[in-house]
Amino acid sequence: MAIKVFNTIAGKKEDFIPIKPDEVRMYVCGVTVYDMCHIGHARAYVAFDVIYRYLKEKGFRVTYVRNFTDVDDKIIKRANELGVKTEEITEKYISEFYTDMESLGVSKADIEPKVTEHINEIIALIQKIIDNGYAYVSGGDVYFSVESFPGYGKLSGRRLDDMKAGARVEVNEQKRHPMDFALWKESKPGEPFWDSPWGKGRPGWHIECSAMSTKYLGTTFDIHGGGKDLIFPHHENEIAQSEGAYKVPFVRYWLHNGFVNINEEKMSKSLGNFFTIREVTSRYYPEALRYFMLGTHYRSPINYSVDAISESEGRVEYYYSTLREMNNAIGSFGGPLKDFPAKEEVDKNLQEFFDSMDDDFNTAKALANLSNLLRLANDIILKRNQYPKDIFRSSLCYIREKIMIMGRIFGIMEKEPLSVLKSITTMKAKRLGIDVDEVSRLIEERSLARKEKNFQKSDEIRDRLLKMGIAIMDTPEGTLWRIER
RNA sequence: GGCGGCAUUGCCAAGUGGUAAGGCAACGGUCUGCAAAACCGUUAUUCACCGGUUCGAGUCCGGUUGCCGCCUCCA
Incomplete structure (x- = not known):
């Protein structure tokens, strides 16, 4: 039976037919490394990890690319706040990302490119877009001209007129159209920069994914994934850039995962209702978080x-x-x-x-x-x-x-x-403030009482343990225990 | 304002037009010195509401209500 996938751009489930019969090339937008990952990130990377694993299990040769965005306003801001170089920030959070992903059993991607290592590709791509007439230079910036690209809006299903242009978009006199977005930004003093044909600057937000996905997967590839929130503008803009440059379809199947909600509301930093992965995995056995994600279809919201x-x-x-x-x-x-x-x-x-x-x-x-x-x-x-x-x-x-x-x-x-069960017990004990040594001592005492058929005493001890939240299990091999609450 | 999604048992959650998976909780049972764990059984004539299509609808169509998301950085 063929695999069916819900393709965002088609708005429905479609048979999954990769470009080459036994090969799948997929790209998933990675993290911007300026802070700890939250459980929304966990959901996305677990979801695509399962997809990656499943495709391999089905016999496809899969090339999975997941990037690190290590140039960004938020990184620069964080570095300035702390008075450190941006590399210090990005290196730290890349390392934290790996720690989290490993705890969740999320495999590494086959290729994990960083934006800072692909500036040349980005510049070349921007040049191509300009040459094709879809972008223009304005001061030290380069903007993509959304009006010049006929398919703009085809992924998110919006039309330019429908979007209340200007209402919530930063007013910028450099732009010809309010929805135009930066491919290249002129650097301000104190910001990291690279030399380019348009002066010293750095890449805009969306261009890196176009450049890196194409470099490793070709101008048309099979799967591009990410959270639902990336559909617009990020993925819409990627399509505009890539198709504007190469004039071939960019991606065949767009897959998007749903959000993690807290109390039925989207978890987000601005609402302040977010949990980091670390907060959860330091308290609960990490595999529990992964298991939790599997219990709901990846496209639905999960509470x-x-x-x-x-x-x-x-x-x-x-x-x-x-x-x-x-x-x-x-x-x-x-x-x-x-x-x-x-x-x-x-x-x-x-x-x-x-x-x-x-x-x-x-x-x-x-x-x-x-x-x-x-x-x-x-x-x-x-x-x-x-x-x-x-x-x-x-x-x-x-x-x-x-x-x-x-x-x-x-x-x-x-x-x-055995080691997992032991870890779970340890974590539960820590969570509930249970003294494991005391539990062992009481169980020892109870075993002795049972040997002497002093059931009154053994039951007394069992009830005492039960009040602590400990359930005990008498087996032929001895007494096991677990934490109930 | 534009676009999209969702509403299923006490809770979580699947569900391809053919008669409601699975998990948690609860209750009964097997096992046990008694328990626990494990296993077995019971627990939605009903899928927000109103119409319609159909031999037949949770599933399709129209409408109503409620909730949520995107349109600004965001997984």
Whole structure:
């Protein structure tokens, strides 16, 4: 079955047919590195990471480009405030970006270009646009002339007359039309600059993505992605620049992810209602944030809350503990695999998983199939005595294999269960102010009481632990515990 | 003002015109010394409202109401 994707420029789902049958070239707008990333960034990069992983799983050779914007007004402002060079700011936040992305299991892109390393390409591109008559020099600036480009507005579905030009756009006498946007900006004193045919200056906001995507992916490529907020003006302007320069279609499929909301309102810095990734991942196990993102289709808004992230963390705990139990049950069993009663059900779930992912990367729907397999695995473990040993192990081996495929696509369940479960316990304990040593001591004491069949005392201790939020589990291998709240 | 999106059980959330996935919570059960975990079962005759198309609509069309986003930096 072919993959279908919702293409913003078409306004509908379309069959995904890459330019070359077995190759996909995709570009996703990266971060402007002047501050810590928030969970809105997390959503975008997790969403496209899953798309990247899925396309590779489907057998495409994927070239994924995700840039760093390291020249920008906000970077300069931040550097001036702190009295440091812009490089200090950008290097710091690139490093923080990697820390966050790694914690979320977001893979590196194949190519991660920086704007400062592509000034020559940018200048050449601007020159080409000028030569083609779509841009003009005005003082030390260069502007793109939106009126001269017939397709302007085709991505965002706006017409120039509809946009209340001038109302909320900076009045600038250098521009011929209020919607014209800067390709090159003359540098003010104290700002970083590069020499150009138009004098000392720096690139405008949109031009870098046109220059870098084309350099690494060609003048027409398959997928361009980013948050919905980039549709206008950023991506609209990229189309104008690239098509104005090369006169071929820029991108075949435009993919845009929805926002993260807080209390049903867009999370944003200006509203002050944002969470950084670090704030969340220092408090909750990072994979919980990734799992949380998977629960809603990438194009829909998603509402972040403490309840939601807690629930997600609970699910992460569930699937890693299931994995732990599966590993224990399978042991060193290496096959050969035998048929087992539920095999058909397993295959059906895997098939449905892929069908859902084929349908515009519907992770929320596909997640149901993963849940079904985890539940099935636990069920088989519970009824282990009903199966001959080799069939019992074969079935779990088979299910584990399918779970791993799903986990690889989702970017979850890829870690060692014991250490994950331990980390989750540690984080919960920290969150709730629970003293882990005291818990261990009480459990030890209770075990002793149980050995002596002093159930009154053991229950007393259990109730005491319960009040602390600790649930204990007596198993043949000893007493395990987890934090309930 | 222009453009776009959304409204599904207590909560979160899928849903291709054919009779409502999955998760959380809750309740009952199996297991257990008692528990917990795990598993099983129960929990929307109904999908904001009003019309229409159709043998049949959460799903298509028209209208109403409410919420949200973009049009300014923004994932």
